[in-house]
Amino acid sequence: MRAIARAGPNIALIKYWGKSDSAKNLPAVGSISVTLDDLFTEMRVELDDGLDGDILEVNGERRDELRRRVSACLDNVLGPSRCRARVSSHSNFPIAAGLASSASSFAALVVAAAAAGGQDSSRGDLARLAGRASGSAARSLYGGLVELSLAGDGIVVETLLGEREWPLRIVAAVTDTAAKPVGSSEAMEISRRTSPFYSRWIEEQAADLAVARDAIGARDFPALAAVAEHNCLKMHSLMWTSRPPVVYWNSVTLACLARIRSLQEDGVAVFFTMDAGPQVKAICLPDDEARVREALRTVDGVQAVHACGIGCGAALVGGA
Ligand code: PMV
Secondary structure: OEEEEEEOOEEEEEOOOOEEEOOOOEEOOOEEEEEEOOOOEEEEEEEOOOOOOOEEEEOOEEOHHHHHHHHHHHHHHHOOOOOOEEEEEEEOOOOOOOOOHHHHHHHHHHHHHHHHOOOOOOHHHHHHHHHHHOHHHHHHHOOOEEEEEEEOOEEEEEEEEOOOOOOOEEEEEEOOOOOOOOOHHHHHHHHHHHOOOHHHHHHHHHHHHHHHHHHHHOOOHHHHHHHHHHHHHHHHHHHHOOOOOOOOOOHHHHHHHHHHHHHHHOOOOEEEEOOOOOOEEEEEOHHHHHHHHHHHHOOOOOOEEEEEOEOOOOEEEEOO
């Protein structure tokens, strides 16, 4: 009746933006991501039929305002007549800071909840359940470089390259830790309804995915860099051309991009990506990590820099 699971966040290199079915939280496009090591969320789920309602603690504090999403996820994993649960979550990195804590949280939650409920679910089923809570969470069930594809009226997730097959490093520059002005689900809907570029985004995604998949297979860093930066800027262009516009960037975000461009001009193998927030993630090869870290750390306004490698998928870490 009790289990603990751990999952790392993931960063998309080819982005998910837009839903084909909001009720089922189905993405309109496939995506490719990298699961991070070092950063993790640990979820402890204890089922207790003596409880009247679910209890959620995040990093030691009751967070009733976040409980509804957690309860809905537990209903999906364990069924609506499940017993209530005491859920506690610990992350070793700042949550709500644009470092994909919802992906690590829901990936760990489905693994812990299924184990606490004695269910023997496949990794694919758990990924689909996590994806109903947060589209990107489905990818954190898998380690390495991961692709989420659309299949029929659902999703399939798989590892393209295992965590030890290409030692990329990810350096994240935190430019602002304030809560997002608009959440990703709402922002995606605004883009779907109003951006004149939305249909083109959907049309081109298969080609971007194919280029990235091939680049990953060949460990071709420049090819992956080019398509990942293009895909990221295309996603943010959708946001900017929405009505009302959704702009997550700030001036420090732009300063980080300029710094990465000058590193590239100096011959450093590095590229950037950004998600629904103002943080900049730089992907590089291990030999260049120290230089990239230092370059981003010294951008005026950068509050913190976190560096990590590629990690494994969500897993149980204990039953108590
Ligand atoms: O999983 P969500 O609903 O938080 O959406 C994530 C969307 C992006 O992070 C912007 C892109 C992605 O593929 O992770």
